[in-house]
Amino acid sequence: MDARLEAIRDTVLARNPGEGEFHQAVTEVFESLGPVHDRHPEFLEGAVLERLCEPERQIIFRVPWVDDAGTFQINRGFRVEFSSALGPFKGGLRFHPSVNLGIVKFLGFEQIFKNALTGMPIGGGKGGSDFDPRGRSDAEIMRFCQSFMTELYRHIGEYTDVPAGDIGVGGREIGYLFGQYKRITNRYESGVLTGKGISWGGSLVRPEATGYGTVIFTEEMLKTRGQSFDGQRVVVSGSGNVAINAIAKAQSLGATVVACSDSSGYVVDEAGIDVELLRQIKEVERGRLKDYEARRSAVSYVEGGSVWDIDATVALPCATQNELDGDAAARLVRNGLLAVGEGANMPSTPEAVAVFQEARILFGPGKAANAGGVATSALEMQQNASRDSWTFAHTEERLTEIMIGIHDRCAATADEYGDPGNYVLGANIGGFVKVADAMLAQGLI
Ligand code: NDP
Ligand code: 2IT
Numbered sequence: 001m002d003a004r005l006e007a008i009r010d011t012v013l014a015r016n017p018g019e020g021e022f023h024q025a026v027t028e029v030f031e032s033l034g035p036v037h038d039r040h041p042e043f044l045e046g047a048v049l050e051r052l053c054e055p056e057r058q059i060i061f062r063v064p065w066v067d068d069a070g071t072f073q074i075n076r077g078f079r080v081e082f083s084s085a086l087g088p089f090k091g092g093l094r095f096h097p098s099v100n101l102g103i104v105k106f107l108g109f110e111q112i113f114k115n116a117l118t119g120m121p122i123g124g125g126k127g128g129s130d131f132d133p134r135g136r137s138d139a140e141i142m143r144f145c146q147s148f149m150t151e152l153y154r155h156i157g158e159y160t161d162v163p164a165g166d167i168g169v170g171g172r173e174i175g176y177l178f179g180q181y182k183r184i185t186n187r188y189e190s191g192v193l194t195g196k197g198i199s200w201g202g203s204l205v206r207p208e209a210t211g212y213g214t215v216i217f218t219e220e221m222l223k224t225r226g227q228s229f230d231g232q233r234v235v236v237s238g239s240g241n242v243a244i245n246a247i248a249k250a251q252s253l254g255a256t257v258v259a260c261s262d263s264s265g266y267v268v269d270e271a272g273i274d275v276e277l278l279r280q281i282k283e284v285e286r287g288r289l290k291d292y293e294a295r296r297s298a299v300s301y302v303e304g305g306s307v308w309d310i311d312a313t314v315a316l317p318c319a320t321q322n323e324l325d326g327d328a329a330a331r332l333v334r335n336g337l338l339a340v341g342e343g344a345n346m347p348s349t350p351e352a353v354a355v356f357q358e359a360r361i362l363f364g365p366g367k368a369a370n371a372g373g374v375a376t377s378a379l380e381m382q383q384n385a386s387r388d389s390w391t392f393a394h395t396e397e398r399l400t401e402i403m404i405g406i407h408d409r410c411a412a413t414a415d416e417y418g419d420p421g422n423y424v425l426g427a428n429i430g431g432f433v434k435v436a437d438a439m440l441a442q443g444l445i
Helices: 003-015 020-030 034-039 041-045 048-052 101-118 138-155 171-185 206-223 241-252 275-284 290-294 326-334 350-358 372-385 392-416 423-441
Strands: 057-066 072-083 089-095 124-129 161-164 233-237 256-262 265-268 300-303 314-317 339-341 362-364
Touching: 003 020, 003 034, 003 048, 020 101, 020 350, 020 423, 034 041, 034 423, 041 048, 041 423, 048 423, 057 101, 057 138, 072 089, 072 101, 072 138, 072 161, 089 101, 089 171, 089 372, 101 124, 101 372, 101 392, 101 423, 124 138, 124 161, 138 171, 161 372, 206 241, 206 314, 206 339, 206 362, 206 372, 206 392, 233 241, 241 256, 241 275, 241 314, 265 290, 275 290, 290 300, 326 350, 350 362, 362 423, 372 392, 392 423
Parallel strands: 089 124, 089 161, 233 256, 233 314, 314 339, 339 362
Antiparallel strands: 057 072, 072 124, 256 265, 265 300
């Protein structure tokens, strides 16, 4: 890492002890930015990095609620408003027991650059709670969401901060959150949340957008080597929103997705994952992946273990951070891997990324490859602002254009900085320069 940047990075780490994932995300971005500061000394003079690593605002709050047994429950809520240089804070809410300030800050930091890469007018933020939705009834989820919004409502707004979903937060939760926001404020403010239901202000394609976008981005990478998804053997991790839609899109392009996972285990289905069955189990029944095995022939379910033990030519990690380590990366590379598209945020450890880059594997980092979700959220905001709703075909076309645009900007930036094919460099520099320019133009704030 460039010595000037390393000194700033060390201060950031010392000021934010115990936030391992945030440290990892900051280090990863800083490692790309040395050459930018040679060309743009004004970024150092303007303390752009010091400012970017200090969120504009961080909100931590108590979320009290009552479970079905009548027991009082107390969770912790977060919203970290990182950067509004390019637009209102924008980013998802994650409900998972592992959520803490360091996780929310890593996600919010990544979101700044991701949102810049989309070319849409959105800043970066993230939030969530250590609430565990697993095994909770619908009524419990509703009461939790209502309590969460009873604090969050005063911090968000169409022109301020626009949350959406992430792990554990989908259409159902956005509905309960929106209802409570409306009730408290007495305003039908569609633009305050994205990922809404289609009949009440949502956008077609938003549910599919992250998974579809990841596959579109990966297809563009494959094209640079004269390849495509057609005929590829694909492994996807996770079986949530991003994973299911990545599987659907990859198979529509002629790939066979042979395995996917949840936090309990993975299934191998050599004939190709039956997406409709997977949707039925995970989205309709809210069941576990284990249930897939009994309902389809010639399928094996492996309890525990890692889905990355299964060979693939294309790997799409779509579950969570640091799920694919250096050993798994090395094994995949030895066994014929061509490309990795990160549907999740920071799923590959730094060691895994180093293995992929060393082997010149096509590697699309999350902040570029999974930007289709937030980009379609921005399209939802556009539709809300104009009180319009677009067709599926039109919205999908916009998503495709945006993903191809992100791919091409990352590739062009990597070329410009002398490392063709390095999408990590392209994404970090491409996103950063846009934000840095806006920050300097807006003065010291
Ligand atoms: P979902 O909650 O719909 O699904 C998450 C999936 O990942 C589930 O299969 C879950 O398994 C698995 N998972 C979660 N945590 C862990 C863990 N600690 N270990 C192993 N498996 C785990 O979330 P999404 O699909 O929305 O999100 C997946 C990833 O994509 C996240 O990294 C998210 O930040 C990222 N992302 C999401 C976007 C969106 O629009 N939703 C946009 C861009 C990125 P289980 O059910 O067993 O917990
Ligand atoms: O990580 C992400 O980009 C998301 N969870 C989606 C954020 C959004 O505002 O749609």
